[in-house]
Amino acid sequence: PFGENAVSAECLSYIGRTSRTVTTVDQSVIEGTLQGKAFDLPAGEVLVALGVQYRENGYQYASDPSLARINPRTPHLGADGLPDGGTIGGVEIAGFNAADSVNGRVNNIDLFGEALIPVLSNLPFISSLDLTLGYRYSDYSSIGGTTAYRADIDWEIVNGLRVRGGFNRAVRAPSIGELYSPASVNFPAIGDASLKAPGGDPCDVGGFYRNGADKDKVKALCLAQGLATTVIDTYTFENDQTNGWSGGNIDLEEETADTWSLGLVYQSQFQSPWLGRLSASIDYYSIEIENVIDSISISDALNGCFNGTGENPTYDAANSYCQQFSRDPNNGNIIDAIENLDNLGVLKTSGVDLQVDWGIDLVDVGGPDWGTIGVNAVVGWLGSREDSVVAGGALLDRKGTISDDFGNTFPEWKSLVSVNWANGPFSATARWRRVGEMTIFGSEDTLEATHYFDLSGSWAVNDVVSLRGGVNNLLDQEPRTWDPGIQANTDPSTYDILGRRYFVGLTAKF
Template sequence: MSTSKSVQRAVRLALLTGAVATVVTAVPAVAQEQSISEVVVTGTRIANRDASAETPIFTVSSDAIVESGLATVDHYLNTLPQVTPNLSSQSNNPSSNGRAFIDLRGLGTNRNLVLINGKRAMGSTGGGVVDVNTIPTALIDRVEVITGGAAATYGPDAVAGVVNFIMKKSFDGVALNTNYNLTEEGDGQEWGADMTFGGEFADGKGNAIFNAGYFKRDDMYKDAREFSAQASTTTSTYPGGGWAPGAAANQPTQAAVDTLFGPGRCDRSGGTGGFGFNPDGSVFCTGIQNNPTFDAVGFTGPDSYIATAFYPDFYSYNFEPDNILVLPMERWNLFTSIDLEVSEWFRPYAQAQYTNYNALQELAPTPAAGSTGFTVPVTNPFIPTSLAYLAANRANPTAPLSFSKRFNDLGGRTGYNTHDVWQLTIGGTGDITETWTYDVYASYGRSVQNEVQGGNVRRDRVQALLNAADGGASLCAGGLNLFGSAAISQACKDYISLEAKNLTVVEQNVVEGVLSGEVFSLPAGAVMVAVGAGYRDLSFDFRPDGGLQPGLVAGFNQQLPVNGKLNFTDLFGEVNIPILADLPGVKSLGVTAGVRTTDNNIFGDDETWKLSLDWSIVDWARFRAGVQKAVRSPSITELFSPQVNNFPTFTNQDPCNVSGAIAAQYRNGPDGAQVRALCTAQSATAGGATYVQPSGQATGITGGNPNLSPETADSFTVGFVLQSPFDSPALDRLSMSVDYWSIELEDVIGAIEASTIVQRCFNREGANPNYDINNAWCQMFSREQSNGGVINLQQLQVNQAFFNTSGIDLTFGYGFDMGDVGDLSFQLVGTWIEKFEEQTAVTPFDPVYDYGGTIGSTTGTSYPEWKGTLVTAYTLNDFRTQLQARYIDAMDHRNTVTGGSPVANTSVPATWYLDMTASYDVLDNVTIRLGVNNLTNQEPRLYTPNVQANTDPSLYDVLGRRYFLGFEMRM
C-alpha cells in the first residue's frame, strides 16, 4: 500500500469514528496527501499525521444539515440520538428568549462545550452556555460531536462532551443560498438567505471569507393546532375575577349559596376554584373537580373561556389560545475569517462574528392570585349584588374578600428580546521545528440581551384602587372595576401596567497557547505530546427593571440583580505513546494520557485527567477505550442568583387532594388520617373535605447558593470500529461502529422537583414517618390559606447525589454503485440507553431512580430507551434524493418511577418521523432543493403533566407536515 493511501486510511478512520452521524451520506472527502501533513482530531490537542480518535466522535457534514430542510441548526442537532432536546429557539414557556442550547446525554446544557474550530464560542448565559444559532450554517464544514467526555482536553465543563463546529477554511468565489419552509396548514413560515464570498490574496498565501445571513420565522399560537388549543391543567384565575372564601369558618352559609344556585348544587367554598364572575359581574360556582355532587353552575360564558377537559363538572379557564406555540424570530449573522501564511513558522489568523436577533415571547394574560393576588374591602363600590349577598352571609361579614384576577384587558404577557452577540479571535500558528508546532490565540466576546416586558401588573397600585372608597376614580378615570368584563379606562390601564426593561451582559476573555510535537521515537513510532496553558474569565451582569422587585409586580417572574465573575487558569498536557506496531493482530497499539489543572478564583485548584487506548487490530478493525475524571465548578447563576418567585409544574401532585390517583395514595391511603391532619395543620382549606389543588402550578422560590461545591464526574467508553476490508465495489463501503459509554456525575447541582418536596413532607419514601409539620421537607413550603395552594416552595440550587447514565451508540453504513442506474447508500445511527439513574441525596437513605425509558414535565428530561435515524439515499448523475426515518421509543412518565401520583395519560407510544428530500444540479453552479418534513403528518405525543402545549415541543414536532424549497448559486 502506498504512503498516500496509508495516510488516507488513517485519516478516514479518524473521521469515521462511527460511520458518520445521521444523514451524512459519505465521510468528508479525504484531501490530497500534501494537505494532510497534520491532523487534529476533536478530543485531543495532539497534532499528528496519523491522528485517530480514541473516543467516539460523530461527524455531520454541512450538506447533511442543508439537505435536511430544517431551518435552524438546533433543530437538526436535536434529532441526533446522542442529544436530549432541551430549550430550543422556538420554545415559549419555558423560554430561552429565542436562544437554542445543546444537551448531550441529557446531563444539562451547562455540562457540554460548544467550540468553533476547537476554540470556545461566546456564551449567552451566566454559565457560558452557547446559543448554537449564532453560528452561521453556510460556513459550517462539518460538526464533530464527541460524547465520551472531553474535560481534560478542553476544560472541566466538558463533562458530557463537546460539539465542535469546524468552519470552512478557504473559499473562492461567491455563493448565494436561500431556503423557504411552509406547513401544510399554510402557517409556520420560515425563510432564510445568505451570501458568502471570498478568495485568495498575497499570491495565494492568504484566504479571506465573508458571510452574511438572514433568517425570519413567523409566530404560531397554540390555537393554530388542535392538540395545543385546550388546557390540560387547571387554573383558579379567571378573566372575570374570582373569590376564594378560604377557611370554612368564614365561608358563606350553605343556605345563602343554595339561594343563588339551587339546593345542593354548589359547595360553600364555591368549588375548587372558588366563586367566579361572569361578564356581567354575577357570581358563578366553579364546582369541585372529580366530585359529581357539586358541578359548575351559573356560568354564562363566553364558551371560549371554558377548558373543555374539565367542564361541565368543573370550570377552569382555557388559557392556552393566548400562548405562543412557536416563537417568531428575525436574525442577522455576519462572519469573517482571514488566514495568511507569512512563512512556515508564522501563519496568523483572525475570525470575527456578529449575530443580532429578535424574538417575541407571549404568555396568557397576567394571573394574579394567592400570594400575588388582592383583597377587596366589602365597601368597594363595584362589588356586584350577588357577591355582596354571599359576603353578608358570613360569620364575619365585614372581612375583606380574597380576590384573584386574570388581566385580559391588558393583553398577553409579552417579552420582546433583542440579542447582540459578537466574538473576535486572533492568533497565530506555525512550525517551530520539523516536528514541533504551536498555536496561540486570544479572543474576546460579548453578549447583550435587551428585554422589554409587557402585560405586567403593578400589584401595589391595583390594591390602592381596590381600597379607595370611590373605587379609585380619584386616581384614574372611572376607577377600577375588576368584576366581570367591565371596561377599564386607558388611564387606569396605564396606571396599573408596568413595562419592564431588563438588560443582561455576558463577557468572556480567553487566552490560550498550545505546543505540540514529537519528543522521541520508539520502535512502534514517535511519542507525541501537547502542552499548553490558558486563561479564561467570564462575567455576568443582569440588571432587571426596578419594578420587578419581589412583592411589587404580577406577570412575569419577579427579578433581582445578579452579577459575578469567574476566572480560570489552566495548565494541561497530553501524551500519545505508541506501544506496538506491525505485529500479527496488532497493526498499531497506543495509549493517550492527558491531565489538566484548573485554578478557579472561588474554589481553587482541581484536576481532570483522561487515559485512553487505541488498538488497530488490522487495517479495517480498530478497538478503543478510555476513562476520564472531570470536575465542574458551579456557574455564576448557580452561585449568586437571588431568591425570586417561580411557578413550577405541579399538576395533580398535591397529597391533600380529595380525589383521583393521588388521593388513593395519600389522603385515602393507609395513613390517611395522618395525611389529613397534616393537611389541616398547614391550611384549613387544604384539609377540607372538598379540597383539590387550585392550579397546575405551585408558587416556588428559586435562587443560587454560594455554599455550593464543584461536581465530579467519571466517564468510561469502550468500542470498536470496522471498515470494509474488501476491495469489491459491492462491499468496500461497508462500515460499522459500536461504543459502550458510561458517565457518573456526583454532587450534582440542581433544584429539587416540586412534587418531590411536597410529597416527602407527606412521608413519600419514608421521609416524614411521624407526619410532623416541623419536618425539614415540610419547612420547604407553605400554603396559601385562602385556597390551600402550595406557595413559597424552596427550590434553591443544592448539591444533590448523582446522575449515572450509560448505554450503547451504534452506527452502520453501506452503499454501492449501481452503474448507469445510480448509487444507493444506507446510514444508520442509534443510541440505546441502559440506564439514567438519579438520586436526590438530602438524606442518606434517598432512593435511586432509573429514568431510562421515561419522559418528564421539564425540558431535557426525555430519555427514550432507543432513539435512531436511518437514511436511505439515491444518487443518479446530478439528481439526489433521500428518505430519512427517525425513531423515538415509547416512554412512561417519570412520575410512575418515583412513586409520585401516576396521573392519566402518563405514557407516550413509539414515534416515527419520515422526511423526504431531493436536490438537482440544474447547472454546474446552480442547485435546487425541495422536500417534505414529517411526511406522514405525525402529531406530537400528548401526555400529562407535560413540558408545554400538552407535549414536549423540543422532542416532538409541533408543526406537522411541511414543505421546503431551497436554491443555491455558486459563482
C-alpha cells in the first residue's frame, strides 16, 4: 500500500501537481399563472390556465491551466501508444483528461395555455366526454422560437369504464451543458477484432470486415484512408480503445417528438368480496423523435464508414461516417475520433403497457381477520424500437436486443409484480422483477430472461417510530454476461451487479 520504495519529499514535490476545476451552474426563473373557470357549456364548466415564464441558465467550467489542451488534434501519447492525459509545457497530469475552460448563458421566455372542455355528458354510452387542449410558444436565445401543443380526450363510456388518448407535439431545446460543454479528451472503446461480428478496427486482418463478402472493397477503403501497401495484408490493431474528443455544440437545434396514445381504463363497480378493489388499464403508445441530440460513437462511425448496415455502399473514403476519425500516417492506427454532440437521425418506438391492481380484505372472503392482500402487476411490451444514426440513414431495429453501449437495452417484455400484505402497524411486500430474453446486437448470441425477487417489511412501532428491513435479489441472481469486446462484460444499467443484499432502517418523526 505504500509502494515498493519510499518516495522522497523532493521527488513528490517534483512530480506532484495540485490542480483544480470548478463547474458553476445557475438558474433564474420568474413565472406567473392564471387559472380558473372561463365559461359554462351544456356539459359543464370550461377550465382554463394561462401563463408566462422567463428562465435563464448559466454554465461556467473553469479548467486548471495544467489540464488545458495544447493542441486538440495531437494529444500526448504514452509509452504504449495510447493517449494518457492532458499536457501543458511538457507537464502531464496522470489520470485526468485535457479540457479547456468554457462558459455560456441561455434564456427563454414561454407563453402557454391549457383548456379543459367538457364536450358531452349524461348521454347513452357517454357518461362524459372531455377534451384537453394545450399550447406553448417558447423563444430561446439559442435556437429561436418553437411551438408545442397537445390534444387529449377522456371519454367515460359508463361508470368505471373510460377511454383515453391523444396527440402530443413535444419540443426539447438543447440544454446549456449540451451547448457549452468543453471539448475534452476521451478514450472510446471500439472492441476487439472478431470473425463473428463487427468490432475493433475494420481494417484489422483478423476482423469481420476484412473477411466478409466485400473484403476487397474494405481493403481498398483502408488503403484510401492511409494504410500503407506494405502493411495492409498483415495490419492488426492491438488496442480495444482509441483516442478522441467529445463535447458540446453551440449550433445544436431542438429535438421534436410526436406522440400518439390510446388506452382503456377499467375500475370494477361490482360489489364482490373476491373482486375486491380491482382496476386495470392498457395503453398503446407510438413516439417518433426527430433531430435527436446525440453523438456518433466511434463504433457507429466505423460500422457506418465500412457499410455495416448500408450507410456507405460505394465504400467512399469521403463518406460522412469516415470523416469522424483519422488514421496515423506512421502506422495506420485510428486516431482523433470525433464524438461531439450533434442533431442526428430519427428515433421511433411503440408498444403497449398494462397495469392491474387488485386488493381484498381477508375477512371478507372467509379468511381470518389478518388484514388485506394487494397485488400490483405492470407489464410492458415493446412493439418496435428503431433509430437511425444520421438523418436519412438506415433504420436499425433494436427491439429485443442489448448492445455494448450501456443503456441501449430493449427487451421485448418487461414486468414487475408485487404482492403486499398489511395488518395494522405491520406490512410486508414480495416483489418479482423480470427482464426478458435479449439478443446481443450485431450477433446471434442470446441472453436468457432474468428474474429478481425481493422481500421487505415494516412495523410502525408507534406514531413516532417505524422500522423497516428486507433483502433485495433474494436468490442472488448473477448478472447476464457476454463478451462485448469493451471494458465491461455486462450492462449495470439493466442487470443487478451487487447480488443479494440486506437493508434495515428506522424512521423517527419529531
